[in-house]
Amino acid sequence: MREDRSNKQPPAGDDRNLVVVDEDFVNADTEDRLWLFWERNKDVIVKGTFGLVVGILAFLAYFFWQESEREALGQEFNACQDEAARRSFASRHPGEALAAVAMTDVADGLKQAGKFAEAAKAYDEANRLAGLAGEAPAVAALGIRARLYAALCGLEAGTAGADKAIAAVADDANAPETLRGFAMLTLANLAVAKGDTAEATKWLNAMDKKLRKDHVWRSDKEALVQSEPSLIAPVAPAAK
Numbered sequence: 001m002r003e004d005r006s007n008k009q010p011p012a013g014d015d016r017n018l019v020v021v022d023e024d025f026v027n028a029d030t031e032d033r034l035w036l037f038w039e040r041n042k043d044v045i046v047k048g049t050f051g052l053v054v055g056i057l058a059f060l061a062y063f064f065w066q067e068s069e070r071e072a073l074g075q076e077f078n079a080c081q082d083e084a085a086r087r088s089f090a091s092r093h094p095g096e097a098l099a100a101v102a103m104t105d106v107a108d109g110l111k112q113a114g115k116f117a118e119a120a121k122a123y124d125e126a127n128r129l130a131g132l133a134g135e136a137p138a139v140a141a142l143g144i145r146a147r148l149y150a151a152l153c154g155l156e157a158g159t160a161g162a163d164k165a166i167a168a169v170a171d172d173a174n175a176p177e178t179l180r181g182f183a184m185l186t187l188a189n190l191a192v193a194k195g196d197t198a199e200a201t202k203w204l205n206a207m208d209k210k211l212r213k214d215h216v217w218r219s220d221k222e223a224l225v226q227s228e229p230s231l232i233a234p235v236a237p238a239a240k
Contacts, residue, residue: 073098083109090129097139100129104146111149116156123150144175148183155190163190170206181207181217188224197230204231 077098080086086102093099107122123146130143151165169175170183184203191200207221225231 077102090125094129095132097130097133097136097142100126100133100139100142100146103129104142107146107149107153111153116153117159120150120153120157120159123147123153140174141176141179144169144172144179148175148179152186163187170203177211178216181211181215184211185217185220185224188221192224192228192231197228200228200231 073093073096077089080089080102083106086106090099090102090106103122103126107119107126110116110119110122127143127146127150130139130146133139148166148169151162151169154162154165166183166186170180170187172180175183184207188200188203188207191197191203204221204225207215207217211217
């Protein structure tokens with residue numbers, strides 16, 4: 001057992017009492033140094049450690065509560081196996097990114113079923129939910145995808161102004177390049193279908209100027225140009 005040194009006094013005539021305590025222990029071993037440090041600072045350490053421990057425990061409690069909430073939410077999301085369950089999940093959890101994902105799943109299913117008008121409404125709702133779920137890049141991209149697909153479904157359903165909604169995504173500098181490029185390519189194809197070579201050329205040129213050289217739609221763009229001779233020949237300037 002360690003000898004209690006707290007009441008020890010230096011012998012009379014010992015000049016070590018004229019030297020600071022730290023220098024007394026300059027050649028002491030680690031255990032002695034630790035004992036000295038404790039004796040000098042025990043009140044501060046006890047109080048400070050108590051506050052630190054309380055702070056750490058509070059943080060860990062909050063962290064694990066959040067993790068349990070995330071896990072429970074994820075399990076609830078994974079349990080949604082049909083449209084009704086996903087709609088219900090989305091309505092119960094506004095502000096959560098998974099709510100936007102759930103509604104996007106609903107919209108994708110309606111689109112695949114050819115229910116374009118209903119799908120457009122579901123995509124609009126997914127976009128709204130994404131807007132409530134924060135500003136994380138992935139959430140923002142999900143919202144922009146919902147905007148674009150709502151417009152595409154609106155186009156299929158014959159909704160007025162759908163082409164303008166697609167153009168809004170094409171012109172959105174904050175949109176992911178993949179979505180923006182798809183919007184431009186879609187507008188170019190629409191213009192070709194209408195025989196509007198100038199409009200098609202406008203969007204094809206926009207792809208060259210605003211997207212990376214090796215963008216994912218490059219081969220589709222080149223295939224469109226090769227399939228339409230009028231896009232290869234220069235467009236005659238409009239008469240003044």
